[in-house]
Amino acid sequence: MNIFIVPLITIFIINILFYLIFFRKKPLSLQNWITIFFFPFILVMIIPYHQVERFFLNRLAGFLPVFSINSILVIVELILLSVSLLFLLKVTKKSGIELFRYFLLIGVGLGCGRFFRNVILVWYHPLSSFFGYGQFSNFITGFFIAQEILQILIVIVSSGFLGIGLMRLTKKQHSAGIMSIIFAFCILEIDALVQVLFQYVPSFAFFSAVYVISILPLLFILGGVFLWISYRRQEKKELETKKASTDVVSDSSVS
Amino acid sequence: MATETLKYSIISRDLVLGEMFYEIETIDQKIIIRSFFVTNQSEEPQKDIELIINREDLAPKLSKKWLKISEGEITIEAQYSQEKVDVILESPYGKKETSLKITESTFDMEQIFFLPSLENSGKFIDRQFPVLVPASGMIWSGKILKVDEDENSVLLKYTLAGEILYLQYEKAVPYRLLTMKAPNRGYDLILKDEMK
Numbered sequence A: 001m002n003i004f005i006v007p008l009i010t011i012f013i014i015n016i017l018f019y020l021i022f023f024r025k026k027p028l029s030l031q032n033w034i035t036i037f038f039f040p041f042i043l044v045m046i047i048p049y050h051q052v053e054r055f056f057l058n059r060l061a062g063f064l065p066v067f068s069i070n071s072i073l074v075i076v077e078l079i080l081l082s083v084s085l086l087f088l089l090k091v092t093k094k095s096g097i098e099l100f101r102y103f104l105l106i107g108v109g110l111g112c113g114r115f116f117r118n119v120i121l122v123w124y125h126p127l128s129s130f131f132g133y134g135q136f137s138n139f140i141t142g143f144f145i146a147q148e149i150l151q152i153l154i155v156i157v158s159s160g161f162l163g164i165g166l167m168r169l170t171k172k173q174h175s176a177g178i179m180s181i182i183f184a185f186c187i188l189e190i191d192a193l194v195q196v197l198f199q200y201v202p203s204f205a206f207f208s209a210v211y212v213i214s215i216l217p218l219l220f221i222l223g224g225v226f227l228w229i230s231y232r233r234q235e236k237k238e239l240e241t242k243k244a245s246t247d248v249v250s251d252s253s254v255s
Numbered sequence B: 001m002a003t004e005t006l007k008y009s010i011i012s013r014d015l016v017l018g019e020m021f022y023e024i025e026t027i028d029q030k031i032i033i034r035s036f037f038v039t040n041q042s043e044e045p046q047k048d049i050e051l052i053i054n055r056e057d058l059a060p061k062l063s064k065k066w067l068k069i070s071e072g073e074i075t076i077e078a079q080y081s082q083e084k085v086d087v088i089l090e091s092p093y094g095k096k097e098t099s100l101k102i103t104e105s106t107f108d109m110e111q112i113f114f115l116p117s118l119e120n121s122g123k124f125i126d127r128q129f130p131v132l133v134p135a136s137g138m139i140w141s142g143k144i145l146k147v148d149e150d151e152n153s154v155l156l157k158y159t160l161a162g163e164i165l166y167l168q169y170e171k172a173v174p175y176r177l178l179t180m181k182a183p184n185r186g187y188d189l190i191l192k193d194e195m196k
Helices: A002-023 A030-046 A049-057 A063-091 A096-124 A142-170 A174-200 A207-254 B109-119
Strands: B002-012 B015-027 B030-039 B046-054 B060-069 B072-080 B084-091 B094-101 B127-133 B138-149 B153-160 B163-170 B177-182 B187-195
Touching: A002 A030, A002 A096, A002 A142, A030 A063, A030 A096, A049 A063, A063 A096, A063 A142, A063 A174, A096 A142, A096 A207, A142 A174, A142 A207, A174 A207, B015 B187, B030 B109, B046 B109, B060 B109, B109 B127, B109 B153, B109 B163, B109 B177
Parallel strands: none
Antiparallel strands: B002 B015, B002 B187, B015 B030, B030 B046, B046 B060, B060 B072, B072 B084, B084 B094, B127 B138, B138 B153, B153 B163, B163 B177, B177 B187
């Protein structure tokens, strides 16, 4: 059982930090937190992700086919995020940009679920969890934990973009909404592409040396900055719309 | 008892990075294949694999691989019996063991390159077979397709776990591996000479 202590502590710390950063001022009940967090967490664990990967890798080989398999798996993750976001709307009574923090919480749930699934696979799979395009890992090391934490952060950013994108679509901001969804896809796809590149294209093999220390942090920082800009824009837009509608109401009451 | 040594150049982007040696020894009913390599950086030969195969049915008996990492050495050993294989992985991070069920036709990943010379039939047919990759403790489906041939050689495309290898063999006995091109690994092996 000791083997799960480090990953479980990591997931616990991530939740505490996330709560302190985003929910300290406007707290969320523990029951709602657990419901919103565990829905994507469980969802990503029950999808037979590795069996799907193995099925395809037994039939296809080479850079482009493996990259396509990878892209399919990214789309599967986005579908899981979308399902979780729809579930969120049923659980919480919030609407509009207020939901932003909850979109990120969905990302925390899915990212932590993915992390825990990988931990279980490292220990319960005969020898290693990763095969095919995944990074080779037989034991849970500090480096493995660091990589998983950075990947959780990337899933959080992607979930934020997806949430904003879907929200924009419901508000009939079609082009901005589609752009946000594309960003949500791109951030996961770039991570997937880098992994395939360093495994299948020898001239990019050096990526494996800088993947955890440079590529993942850079992806998170850039994605995070763009997400924050999108969030601020959407917030501003909603405030303007609210103000405009209040003005209309006050004008009509005066007349 | 007979021993044959094959020497290959390890080539990447037209640069010779080192040499790979395969020692094939036949003792009674066993074929033992050992490989080691030297790189331009170190003249000290490094152990790569040791493989023991049953001469009659070509079933693998034992496979051992050594890998050097910055923290030390990883050894992966696969001990085959009739219906199962025990894989033991030892590394600076710890030890792991597993047992897997196998079918009669399961090959070890390392023996595939020598299949034509071991079978000694001269038939380079398209086929699919289960292959154990000891490092991951998984059995994958290996596929061989004949893609080209000329007067002296045959070119096969071998795919395993998403990776592609191009293997060129002599068309005549002893069906030696002439070149191995690994586009996903970034290096090729080219037969240099044979020492007896």
